[in-house]
Amino acid sequence: MRGMWASVFVLLHWSAALAFTARVLLRPRMEPSARLVWIMVIEAVPVLGIIAYLLFGEVRMNQAEVQRMADVRDRLTGLRLPSPHVVAEPAAVDLPVVAANAAVGGMDALAGNRLELLEESDQAIERLVQAVDGARDHVHVLFYIWLPDHSGSRVADAVARAAQRGVACRVIVDALGSRALVRSALWPQMQQAGVECVTAFPWGLPFISILFRRLDLRNHRKVVVVDNRLAMTGSRNCADMAFAIKPRFAPWVDILVQVEGPVVRQLQAVFLADWMSYTGRDLGEMQQPVPAAALPGVNAQVVATGPDLRAGSISDCLSGMLHAARDRVTITTPYYVPDAALDAAIRAAARRGVAVTMILPARNDSLVVGSTSQGFYYGLLAAGVRLMLFQPGLLHAKILTVDGRMAMIGSANLDRRSFELNYEVNMAVFDPQTVAAIDARQDSYLARARQISLDEVRGWSALRRMRNNLMALAAPLL
Numbered sequence: 462m463r464g465m466w467a468s469v470f471v472l473l474h475w476s477a478a479l480a481f482t483a484r485v486l487l488r489p490r491m492e493p494s495a496r497l498v499w500i501m502v503i504e505a506v507p508v509l510g511i512i513a514y515l516l517f518g519e520v521r522m523n524q525a526e527v528q529r530m531a532d533v534r535d536r537l538t539g540l541r542l543p544s545p546h547v548v549a550e551p552a553a554v555d556l557p558v559v560a561a562n563a564a565v566g567g568m569d570a571l572a573g574n575r576l577e578l579l580e581e582s583d584q585a586i587e588r589l590v591q592a593v594d595g596a597r598d599h600v601h602v603l604f605y606i607w608l609p610d611h612s613g614s615r616v617a618d619a620v621a622r623a624a625q626r627g628v629a630c631r632v633i634v635d636a637l638g639s640r641a642l643v644r645s646a647l648w649p650q651m652q653q654a655g656v657e658c659v660t661a662f663p664w665g666l667p668f669i670s671i672l673f674r675r676l677d678l679r680n681h682r683k684v685v686v687v688d689n690r691l692a693m694t695g696s697r698n699c700a701d702m703a704f705a706i707k708p709r710f711a712p713w714v715d716i717l718v719q720v721e722g723p724v725v726r727q728l729q730a731v732f733l734a735d736w737m738s739y740t741g742r743d744l745g746e747m748q749q750p751v752p753a754a755a756l757p758g759v760n761a762q763v764v765a766t767g768p769d770l771r772a773g774s775i776s777d778c779l780s781g782m783l784h785a786a787r788d789r790v791t792i793t794t795p796y797y798v799p800d801a802a803l804d805a806a807i808r809a810a811a812r813r814g815v816a817v818t819m820i821l822p823a824r825n826d827s828l829v830v831g832s833t834s835q836g837f838y839y840g841l842l843a844a845g846v847r848l849m850l851f852q853p854g855l856l857h858a859k860i861l862t863v864d865g866r867m868a869m870i871g872s873a874n875l876d877r878r879s880f881e882l883n884y885e886v887n888m889a890v891f892d893p894q895t896v897a898a899i900d901a902r903q904d905s906y907l908a909r910a911r912q913i914s915l916d917e918v919r920g921w922s923a924l925r926r927m928r929n930n931l932m933a934l935a936a937p938l939l
Contacts (some may be wrong), residue, residue: 730763789817791860
């Protein structure tokens with residue numbers, strides 16, 4: 462009898478494995494490498510492989526939610542399109558790069574902006590507090606991680622003060638990334654002061670929610686908009702550099718920019734799209750035109766991406782910039798788990814003579830991601846990429862600069878989670894002076910980094926190389 466039940470189990474498992482293999486083969490927009498790895502997992506790991514695929518193999522979203530987000534974007538896009546005079550002049554931007562960004566994010570490059578690179582230190586948060594304290598009409602704040610530490614408390618108090626003096630304050634935080642804030646006294650204190658507070662992707666009942674969407678979808682954006690006049694964005698979360706939840710990797714080193722001018726309207730649109738999607742409340746009338754802050758000013762373009770968008774990912778934008786490179790490229794990222802196209806674009810740029818420098822943290826806060834990243838080191842170094850490892854803390858900035866003439870900064874890491882699962886916001890900048898300031902910041906990272914050579918990687922133990930390469934094989938699943 463026991464043998465019969467074992468045979469039935471084996472038959473059922475292999476029938477299910479065959480069915481899920483067919484499902485993998487029929488899924489649209491899945492890379493061949495990802496298909497191959499998932500088929501291997503399903504076939505080689507009884508039962509658990511199928512469960513893993515159900516949990517992490519598909520970017521599943523509630524279709525009603527996807528349609529609501531699409532309706533919101535259409536509503537915002539149709540309102541008060543930019544005046545022709547604020548669209549960047551063709552001679553001032555790289556048109557193929559701008560077109561690639563617009564194809565992904567739906568926004569054009571705009572002129573007339575003023576950009577300021579804020580301090581690396583916690584003083585950047587003080588600038589945020591000052592901006593909120595100066596608000597007269599509204600304050601919109603969106604962070605993936607907002608901690609109830611000194612910096613987080615300072616911002617929460619400033620937003621509460623603004624609400625108490627009659628400023629309309631709206632806050633969005635990711636339910637997972639900012640769970641410490643939501644559970645703290647600061648969250649109800651902001652609400653009692655009159656701040657409208659919303660969590661993105663709350664857990665709810667996981668065993669029910671998983672039937673409709675993946676549980677690991679996250680809003681990873683960082684956006685602050687004050688009075689439709691100035692905005693801030695970049696890689697910095699609302700937290701101290703000491704980063705209390707992972708102090709042994711501190712300091713966390715980020716980049717944050719303050720912007721004024723027409724591109725503020727684009728960042729406002731990103732916030733409003735999220736707010737309207739999560740709450741169902743129409744605030745489209747707030748997407749007002751923003752006058753030029755400087756003439757001719759800086760040309761900038763916001764690129765917002767997310768798993769409900771099927772036009773591409775930030776990887777396509779970065780690859781386009783790399784293909785346009787002729788002289789030098791500098792890349793800063795904490796997590797390097799790329800798709801095949803981006804990894805190939807970086808190595809191809811180095812092989813054709815572009816001086817490509819990549820800066821990654823020497824110690825990663827994720828052992829899995831750190832090991833996976835190391836699995837790519839050999840290919841990068843063999844192609845001629847200069848690979849630098851930042852020593853004092855976790856380098857969390859996400860930057861790509863090309864030829865001293867254009868840059869991309871924002872929330873997106875160079876990993877598949879940012880490309881496929883997270884809601885991200887980045888900004889492309891086409892201005893030599895601003896790019897020079899960003900490159901100078903990256904030079905400061907290089908001064909605190911050490912170079913790793915191909916010989917050093919070759920000298921790693923067989924066990925380490927095996928671990929890294931095994932993790933790199935699993936990159937399509939991460």
